[in-house]
Amino acid sequence: MDAYRGFVMTLMAAELLSFHRLHEAFPDSSFWAFLAHHQDHVSWAGCSLHDLIQPSFSFLVGVALPYSVASRAAQAQTFRLQFAHALRRSLILILLGIFLRSTHSDQTYFTFEDTLTQIGLGYPFLFLLGKTNSRTVWLALGLILFAYWLAFVLYTPGMDVPGTSFDYSKVGVPANWPEHYSGLMAHFNKNSNLAWAFDRWFLNLFPRKSPFEFNGGGYATLSFIPTLGTMLLGLQASRWLRSGLSPSDLLKRFLIAGAVGLAGGVLLHVAGICPIVKRIWTPAWVLFSGGWCFWLLAFFYYVIDVSERRSWAFPLVVVGMNSIAIYCLVHLIDRFIITSFYTHFGHSPFQIFGPAYEQLLVGAATLGIFYLILWWMYRRKLFIRI
Template identity: 30%
Template sequence: MLRQHVDRILALRPRGRLMSVDLLRGLAIAAMVLVNNPGSWSYVYPPLAHAGWHGWTPTDVVFPLFLFVVGFSLVLSNHQCARFPPVGWPQWSRALKLFGLGLFLAVFSYNFRDSSYSWLEDQIERIRWLGVLQRIALVYLITCYLMRYCSERALLTVSVLLLAVPWALMLFAPYQDSAGQVFHGRLEFGNNFSAWLDQLLLGADHVYYRSAEPFAFDPEGILTTLPAIVSCLLGVFAARQWCRAGDSDGEQRALCRWWLVAGIVLFAAGQLAHPWVPVNKALWSPSFVCLSGGVSLVLLAAFYYVADVQRRRRALAPLLVFGVNAIALYMLAGMVGRLLIMIPVGDSSLKGWLFDSVYLPLFGGPVGSLAFALTCVLVFYWVMWQMYRRRIIWKV
């Protein structure tokens, strides 16, 4: 039965698409769903949680992996190697839709247990302006403009500047708190130039970490969006290498080796730089861009070699179901996850009741929390499969 299901996935695969890229996108979005939906945040295995501050876990490289795939896909969607078209309404429309969907998720919450709760005051007046989808929208649109107006050499120069300038501001730009105390060069939680800028421009009520001190900030904040563009551009560079490669088996294998070596070098550079330039996802530090970009390139090399060179696709095929409808899955998971918390059951929520009554007694804390997340992935897979088998692809 499983074999028949996999065969059907492959038979229904959209034509004219590079399979390894859809698989990589599917891996990224499935990982996002898995880490965002534990049964309880009190029981999360370390690899499935973000690093406390400096450092990294596998979870930290998932978002930059998705941005890497966005960059790769931009090249593929533009007839592979042709000059990027003028940036107009199609690109702006997509960016605005993504940004709007992010804002929708930001306000998709209601406290049914509190009779005095004001949704307008809590969600609208204190809306979080930035987030994952909003960052994707901004990175996507800026990358479109860079691809249109910059040569490849210019893109390399821009990438260096996008890494160096924000980091230089982090290290050398002075800033002060409400009491007049001046800081510079701090790289602490709630005390760094990026956090100060977020509080100044977005406001303390409109960011994710509202209670951080001395400055409230957003992990998808303003300044850190600039180096995130480089994560996307790494995908652009990788895709252009694919465009230049020939169709022979030898050239395809050489391309895989190039990606693999480049990925290992980038990963090593990011890791070795950590004592001086800390690997930090919230700051999207240059070392984090190198390390996560290295992981993305290594995964691309592996997926491309297996799926597109060797054509051994069966084991990876289920990721296609996620990969061709990534934004639809992200929205579904975000809404369902919030609904499970919103719906009251006794003194708890539906999610709390399910975990405490079913998963915790059966599996215990950590395993039960992971089992809950895996259940969510399976349920969402079924929904995405219904769309996939009907050839419904939700294009934003």
């Protein structure tokens, strides 16, 4: 689990390598085009490797919950104390997410669509459902996905039907954008859906420089509801891990669950029922990304726990055991480290292979500094927990 989490956080930090710069410098290179594609989010529907970072992190929160609850139960903590801790963790995650998003703003930037705030908003419900049996968890997952889908389908912006007379130019979306859908799927179009309408009300309750009209990426606060579904999938995976099943049976369950999730998500998409869109965390996305999360968990479980090939994963474990630390480091001091490199060494060392590779090399050097900080913390058993 730590190696999987470390892999996810390394993917997040690796944005510093700026593969898109090399793709721009070498537009005919399929190699750099491939890496650039998977280091960025898709424009709307679909999935890249980068798109799996947030669902994996959310999935692993669900995986970790039973271990956390068991540890607190072993300390004879009452339900009230455990729930109070869950609420405190939720609040800290929400506030930390807002703080990190506000670091380059002139005032507090109230936003609730980033990874930490999304998890924080759903965590108390995850904790409560974690106290129920597996049947209740599966029923809750089904209810969340169906209710979220139905709410989107029943909503239309004003008196207009998305995809027909709705004025997309007012919400930052070109009228001829190729990602537009028609029919039932149009209810999930960018900045013309239920989640967008909710944020036009909700986010304007907070102090802002100007009224909120739309999110440029189409991200939304209400995504925390289906994100809870992703965490519930992780919760169920954790229960299988702790159930005493044989390694072969565990792997079989992970692989089957992954296949069912992937097939379900794709089927909903191609049938025109619900698109696979991460930015608003559609039910099809929950199933599709959840399928990948089960398969990734199966991979790390097989290689590390079953095959006992662990030495290669040590750097990932170092990162994974301090996931909050690396998340904060990347958001707070990446520019400081890069500026310091240029101040003390200039640009020349990072242009040794040519100017096109400068961002790649300075990004790699910055990742190296991050790793040294985490390795130092690991050696001294300093782990940031919330």
